[in-house]
Amino acid sequence: MIIGFQGEAGAFSDAAARRLRPGAQTRGYLSFDLLVAAVDGGEIDAALLPVENSIAGSIPRSYDLLWEYANLHAIAETAFPVEMNLIGTLDAVEANIREIRSHPVALEQIHRFAGTHPAWKRVAVADTAGAVAEIVALGEPAIAAVGPALAAELYGAKVLRTAIQDDPRNFTRFYLLAREPQSHGTLGCVAIEVENRPGTLRDALSAFADRGLDLRSLVARPNHVDPFHYRFFFEIGDVDRARLDAALGAIAGTARIIGIFSREP
Amino acid sequence: MIIGFQGEAGAFSDAAARRLRPGAQTRGYLSFDLLVAAVDGGEIDAALLPVENSIAGSIPRSYDLLWEYANLHAIAETAFPVEMNLIGTLDAVEANIREIRSHPVALEQIHRFAGTHPAWKRVAVADTAGAVAEIVALGEPAIAAVGPALAAELYGAKVLRTAIQDDPRNFTRFYLLAREPQSHGTLGCVAIEVENRPGTLRDALSAFADRGLDLRSLVARPNHVDPFHYRFFFEIGDVDRARLDAALGAIAGTARIIGIFSREP
Numbered sequence: 332m333i334i335g336f337q338g339e340a341g342a343f344s345d346a347a348a349r350r351l352r353p354g355a356q357t358r359g360y361l362s363f364d365l366l367v368a369a370v371d372g373g374e375i376d377a378a379l380l381p382v383e384n385s386i387a388g389s390i391p392r393s394y395d396l397l398w399e400y401a402n403l404h405a406i407a408e409t410a411f412p413v414e415m416n417l418i419g420t421l422d423a424v425e426a427n428i429r430e431i432r433s434h435p436v437a438l439e440q441i442h443r444f445a446g447t448h449p450a451w452k453r454v455a456v457a458d459t460a461g462a463v464a465e466i467v468a469l470g471e472p473a474i475a476a477v478g479p480a481l482a483a484e485l486y487g488a489k490v491l492r493t494a495i496q497d498d499p500r501n502f503t504r505f506y507l508l509a510r511e512p513q514s515h516g517t518l519g520c521v522a523i524e525v526e527n528r529p530g531t532l533r534d535a536l537s538a539f540a541d542r543g544l545d546l547r548s549l550v551a552r553p554n555h556v557d558p559f560h561y562r563f564f565f566e567i568g569d570v571d572r573a574r575l576d577a578a579l580g581a582i583a584g585t586a587r588i589i590g591i592f593s594r595e596p
Numbered sequence: 597m598i599i600g601f602q603g604e605a606g607a608f609s610d611a612a613a614r615r616l617r618p619g620a621q622t623r624g625y626l627s628f629d630l631l632v633a634a635v636d637g638g639e640i641d642a643a644l645l646p647v648e649n650s651i652a653g654s655i656p657r658s659y660d661l662l663w664e665y666a667n668l669h670a671i672a673e674t675a676f677p678v679e680m681n682l683i684g685t686l687d688a689v690e691a692n693i694r695e696i697r698s699h700p701v702a703l704e705q706i707h708r709f710a711g712t713h714p715a716w717k718r719v720a721v722a723d724t725a726g727a728v729a730e731i732v733a734l735g736e737p738a739i740a741a742v743g744p745a746l747a748a749e750l751y752g753a754k755v756l757r758t759a760i761q762d763d764p765r766n767f768t769r770f771y772l773l774a775r776e777p778q779s780h781g782t783l784g785c786v787a788i789e790v791e792n793r794p795g796t797l798r799d800a801l802s803a804f805a806d807r808g809l810d811l812r813s814l815v816a817r818p819n820h821v822d823p824f825h826y827r828f829f830f831e832i833g834d835v836d837r838a839r840l841d842a843a844l845g846a847i848a849g850t851a852r853i854i855g856i857f858s859r860e861p
Contacts, residue, residue, distance in 0.1 A: 383824070385818060385823035385824055386818065386820070387656070387818075388656050388816075388817055388818050389816070391652070391653050410824075500823050502823055502824075504824070528810075529805060529808065529809075529810040529811070530805040530811075532801060532811055532814065533798065533801035533802055533804070533805040533811070536797060536798035536801055537798055537802075539798070540794060540795040540798040543794065544794075545793075545794040546794070546797055546798070547824075548816065548824065548826065549797065549814070549816050549826075549828075550816060551653075551654070551813065551814050551815060551816070552653055553650060553651065553652075553653050555651070558650035558765050558766075558767055559648070559650055559675075559767075559769070559812075559813065561813065561814075563814075
């Protein structure tokens with residue numbers, strides 16, 4: 332089985348894919364669009380697409396792709412901890428470090444730790460896993476990277492300090508997308524477009540709430556047809572297929588199931 | 597009156613501020629955070645904060661700031677057309693251009709026009725208005741910028757071609773934020789945090805719908821306390837203050853009015 336992810340080998344998404352499906356091969360893609368096109372085209376068996384980060388919120392492009400690729404289905408969900416590590420060359424020691432490299436967002440998420448080393452130069456690069464590959468290629472023990480532990484393992488570097496991020500509760504949620512839907516699970520994701528008149532969204536939410544379907548999250552995205560008109564994505568907990576079908580049937584508008592799945596470690 | 601905006605002089609936000617309050621002075625800030633802090637601290641009278649783009653969707657950081665700064669109030673809304681222009685030095689002619697510079701998002705939004713000039717080199721810079729300032733400073737008629745007409749006027753450049761963007765219906769919506777609330781208007785923005793149990797969001801939407809308050813848009817943001825728990829922002833059309841207060845009173849949770857205002861040109 333081949334699972335695709337966005338990023339370079341050793342990225343957080345790569346680590347999440349390996350944890351979700353141990354033994355699967357993983358393959359990196361340059362963008363979310365290329366990743367989703369690859370599973371749609373049969374080049375890979377599944378794609379691990381990030382849909383939300385617990386700090387930054389929902390990932391807009393992912394939701395647009397979930398809508399565009401109506402033939403693809405979410406078949407699993409996983410929440411992966413984004414743990415930043417200080418990573419050096421095999422002969423590095425923390426006391427001798429003078430420079431750290433990582434993606435700008437990763438550097439922003441380690442303010443507290445970096446503040447204890449004010450003299451360190453901070454260099455922004457395109458990718459956290461790529462930063463690790465870079466410092467290994469340089470072979471200069473004074474230059475370290477901030478990134479995922481998996482990248483240290485893959486590129487032959489050393490984790491000097493684990494969990495250096497400011498917020499210990501930083502998670503990214505992913506959907507595993509495949510060409511064949513799954514009919515059982517505890518969670519469901521549905522997408523709807525309703526007419527833009529008073530009460531339509533409330534009526535859609537009532538269609539779920541009246542049937543005991545618990546709304547876990549909601550994302551609004553432009554419909555990309557009329558400015559300031561939207562489509563909505565709902566994630567439902569304790570899902571029951573019959574009740575979900577009944578709820579979708581009661582919605583006045585376009586509605587479709589993105590997937591039925593369970594949260595997996 | 598001084599209105600702040602995010603960006604360099606001549607940016608789309610600057611043009612929107614000048615159109616909204618003719619005769620006001622405008623002042624640019626490096627980030628949304630600095631802009632909002634400036635109006636909160638009394639350095640400027642109002643801040644024009646972008647909340648949504650019709651293609652890209654809601655602007656997450658703006659909503660987080662609307663929540664954080666409980667002392668600030670939206671007092672006007674405006675939808676400004678994002679019109680990209682080909683801008684050259686005063687002696688430039690389109691036939692002799694060899695390079696265009698702009699923000700990467702602006703360069704992405706002119707694919708169709710740029711496709712008719714495949715030989716042009718495309719250079720990404722930090723800011724659309726800054727690109728215009730740059731080509732004027734260079735003084736090389738073969739190097740043009742893609743950006744707002746206001747920047748051409750401010751920096752002494754020439755608009756060679758107007759409205760070159762792919763999608764003619766690209767708008768950004770802004771809220772004008774001030775320290776004093778306004779009590780009348782046709783629109784309202786409210787923020788709520790409800791308990792995370794079945795039906796709470798539906799009940800909140802019902803509190804509005806049952807009172808004939810038309811939900812125009814909805815934004816969900818992480819509450820930045822518990823991972824995957826949210827706060828919601830609703831924009832209401834045809835607002836009536838008494839009915840809005842009644843609706844907020846009926847919501848089981850935290851609710852506050854971000855502002856009552858009208859759409860202005």
